């Protein structure tokens with residue numbers, strides 16, 4: 001008997017071998033999930049998303065269109081990645097001196113329920129704390145404390161937010 005999949009993958013997307021996808025997760029058009037990656041339950045993976053090798057993604061994570069989650073990036077439960085935001089995994093990229101391989105990728109951890117606005121850039125090697133809110137277009141170059149609001153380039157903490165993302169005094 002054919003075993004029914006407990007998740008949805010649009011026919012235009014590619015799922016490599018050795019990938020784990022949790023139940024209720026939906027993967028929309030033109031996306032690529034690379035080998036060794038794990039995606040939790042009830043996630044939404046938008047259009048033109050690339051999940052790199054060995055990436056771990058928690059449950060209830062929402063990744064909007066045109067986002068690449070490179071190896072070295074980890075997303076905990078309920079993380080939100082806005083459209084066209086950018087992660088990195090090499091701090092000093094040079095085509096002439098390629099740095100390939102898991103050991104060379106700087107780690108980026110996005111903790112539970114943090115949100116990253118549209119078009120923001122996360123320079124690798126940082127931790128974004130729980131419930132932090134990264135404004136659209138911000139360039140994050142340092143660790144972000146939990147419940148902090150970060151805007152600008154370079155990103156600066158300009159306030160605190162509550163669980164729903166509203167600014168608090």
Ligand SMILES: CC(C)(COP(=O)(O)OP(=O)(O)OC[C@H]1O[C@@H](n2cnc3c(N)ncnc32)[C@H](O)[C@@H]1OP(=O)(O)O)[C@@H](O)C(=O)NCCC(=O)NCCS
Nearest residue numbers: 070087088089090091092093123124139141142153154155
């Ligand atoms: C610009 C860059 C090369 C600097 O690296 P670095 O010399 O190690 O710099 P540091 O992290 O020590 O930061 C030094 C200062 O520059 C700021 N800064 C770093 N990168 C920045 C960026 N991209 N935009 C704006 N400011 C930046 C930091 O906030 C810090 O400011 P401060 O001293 O006022 O606190 C690096 O941060 C970067 O952007 N690398 C490119 C990553 C990338 O695109 N990779 C693509 C392949 S995955």
